[in-house]
Amino acid sequence: MGSTNPNSKAYEEAVDSRDSDAGPDAETGMEIASDAEVERIYVKLDRRIIPALWTLYFLCAAIRSNVGLALTMNSSTGDSLSQRLHLSGHQISTGLALFYVCYVVFDFPSNLIMSKLSPHVWLSRIVLCVGIVGACHAALSAVWNYYLIRLILGIVIAGMWPGMAYYVTLFYPPSLTGKRIGYYFTAAQVSAAVVSLVSAGFQKMNGYGGLVGYEWMFLIYGLVTAIDAILLLWWLPDRPFPPGESRKLRWYYRYLPRQVPALATERDRKVHYEEMTRVYHAPPWGIRDLGKVMLDWRIWPLTVMYFGVVGVGIGVQNYGTLIIRATNPKLTSVQLSLLFAPIWVMDLIAILIAMPLSDRFNKKRPFIFSFGCTVQIIGLCMTTFASAPWTRYGGLLLVGFGLGPTTPNVMVWTSEIFSRRHGEVGVAAASALVSGLGNLGSVTTTYALYTGWASDNVPGPRQYRKSNIVMIAILATSILSSMVLKTLLHFIDDKNVEDPQNMDRAAIREREREERGLRGTRQ
Numbered sequence: 001m002g003s004t005n006p007n008s009k010a011y012e013e014a015v016d017s018r019d020s021d022a023g024p025d026a027e028t029g030m031e032i033a034s035d036a037e038v039e040r041i042y043v044k045l046d047r048r049i050i051p052a053l054w055t056l057y058f059l060c061a062a063i064r065s066n067v068g069l070a071l072t073m074n075s076s077t078g079d080s081l082s083q084r085l086h087l088s089g090h091q092i093s094t095g096l097a098l099f100y101v102c103y104v105v106f107d108f109p110s111n112l113i114m115s116k117l118s119p120h121v122w123l124s125r126i127v128l129c130v131g132i133v134g135a136c137h138a139a140l141s142a143v144w145n146y147y148l149i150r151l152i153l154g155i156v157i158a159g160m161w162p163g164m165a166y167y168v169t170l171f172y173p174p175s176l177t178g179k180r181i182g183y184y185f186t187a188a189q190v191s192a193a194v195v196s197l198v199s200a201g202f203q204k205m206n207g208y209g210g211l212v213g214y215e216w217m218f219l220i221y222g223l224v225t226a227i228d229a230i231l232l233l234w235w236l237p238d239r240p241f242p243p244g245e246s247r248k249l250r251w252y253y254r255y256l257p258r259q260v261p262a263l264a265t266e267r268d269r270k271v272h273y274e275e276m277t278r279v280y281h282a283p284p285w286g287i288r289d290l291g292k293v294m295l296d297w298r299i300w301p302l303t304v305m306y307f308g309v310v311g312v313g314i315g316v317q318n319y320g321t322l323i324i325r326a327t328n329p330k331l332t333s334v335q336l337s338l339l340f341a342p343i344w345v346m347d348l349i350a351i352l353i354a355m356p357l358s359d360r361f362n363k364k365r366p367f368i369f370s371f372g373c374t375v376q377i378i379g380l381c382m383t384t385f386a387s388a389p390w391t392r393y394g395g396l397l398l399v400g401f402g403l404g405p406t407t408p409n410v411m412v413w414t415s416e417i418f419s420r421r422h423g424e425v426g427v428a429a430a431s432a433l434v435s436g437l438g439n440l441g442s443v444t445t446t447y448a449l450y451t452g453w454a455s456d457n458v459p460g461p462r463q464y465r466k467s468n469i470v471m472i473a474i475l476a477t478s479i480l481s482s483m484v485l486k487t488l489l490h491f492i493d494d495k496n497v498e499d500p501q502n503m504d505r506a507a508i509r510e511r512e513r514e515e516r517g518l519r520g521t522r523q
């Protein structure tokens with residue numbers, strides 16, 4: 001069981017020894033599940049949930065970033081989005097930034113609605129709207145509707161990323177969530193790596209049926225995403241509920257496809273219930289609970305951590321090809337696309353290595369995060385200050401590798417800290433606040449740096465130097481913030497936790513329940 005407490009090993013051993021006692025559980029009368037049985041249940045949930053989240057994230061990430069490709073697609077025939085709409089560099093970055101402004105504003109309300117409604121329905125709603133708005137990009141005809149569509153896309157997609165993290169915490173205990181978040185986070189990296197290659201195919205469709213290449217691209221991605229949204233409604237499991245207890249059906253359930261339960265047998269559901277008691281009796285929350293979460297100081301260091309890593313991640317995603325071209329102006333656009341993809345492959349490899357480690361050594365999450373930031377700083381220094389083009393490009397590969405463990409680690413650390421202190425509403429609100437406010441980092445890097453910083457955008461060996469240095473500075477601030485939080489948690493939170501060796505089984509169980517937000521809800 002995951003815990004951020006001091007002596008967590010001793011605590012976990014004490015909890016485990018409870019579970020290994022022979023005979024039925026005194027509280028439930030149920031035959032106690034072996035570790036292997038519990039493991040099997042999580043494997044079943046994984047098969048059901050992770051590929052579905054992966055697919056939805058891949059499609060939404062592709063739709064969000066396709067606009068960048070559309071700006072230059074088929075430019076040799078004058079059919080790119082920027083040519084047809086006569087967009088200036090400033091207008092392009094304004095549109096990109098407007099999207100993130102909505103992310104900042106609407107992440108939080110979206111996640112709160114999600115925790116009040118059925119999470120899987122809300123996730124499907126997000127995906128459906130992203131599909132429809134994505135397809136509408138094909139109809140762009142003026143600068144004002146480019147701005148408007150980016151705003152609307154930001155509004156409808158807000159809540160997707162923190163919502164997925166929240167959704168995962170409904171099915172898995174904190175010590176198992178990091179790896180899962182990491183798995184579906186790889187979808188964004190695969191998307192970043194492949195969409196530009198796929199766009200080459202769409203460019204070949206330029207002129208078919210009177211549509212240009214980017215219009216085909218938006219329509220097809222939009223259609224596939226909308227179909228995926230409908231499938232998700234049927235496929236993604238609803239929030240778990242106590243075995244034997246009937247679900248309170250909301251009015252909209254009448255219109256939804258009938259679901260196949262994720263866990264088919266009553267026994268599996270009971271064992272999962274025992275493992276994840278928090279989610280079955282999600283205590284109703286009100287404004288006061290929400291206020292407590294929002295006033296919790298722990299939000300701020302986590303937000304600063306996220307600000308740095310998401311800002312740099314999105315900055316590299318939006319301007320990576322420009323940064324590569326600045327290191328070697330002779331590269332063609334095809335070569336640029338080919339060199340861009342390995343950055344995300346490095347990111348993906350790092351996620352797959354680091355996130356299981358982060359779960360295994362969950363007390364070390366801030367150090368894994370800081371390691372990732374340090375690697376990015378080293379990479380950015382190479383890209384900025386080295387003179388050989390390939391060394392500078394190697395620096396970007398290091399940035400990709402360093403990015404891998406950072407974003408998912410902040411999300412999982414946030415849910416760990418807030419689930420323990422505030423229960424389910426804590427996870428929903430805190431992950432949305434950290435992601436939402438942290439995306440001010442994306443607004444900063446897309447709007448104010450690179451093409452948005454006129455004096456830094458002058459071709460030559462020093463091009464983008466100042467922007468890169470700002471990125472190094474915000475990463476250093478993220479590291480500092482994670483260390484400050486780790487230290488404060490050590491002195492403030494961990495001091496109040498009783499040594500598990502001195503607790504009896506009932507007290508351990510009660511504490512586990514409290515950490516999951518169940519204070520006083522069990523009869």
Ligand SMILES: O=C(O)CCCC[C@@H]1SC[C@@H]2NC(=O)N[C@@H]21
Pocket residue numbers: 161188189192310313314317347403404407
């Ligand atoms: O809002 C989200 O979807 C979560 C953060 C996205 C960060 C992007 S995904 C591609 C690139 N790789 C990273 O590690 N960060 C950025």
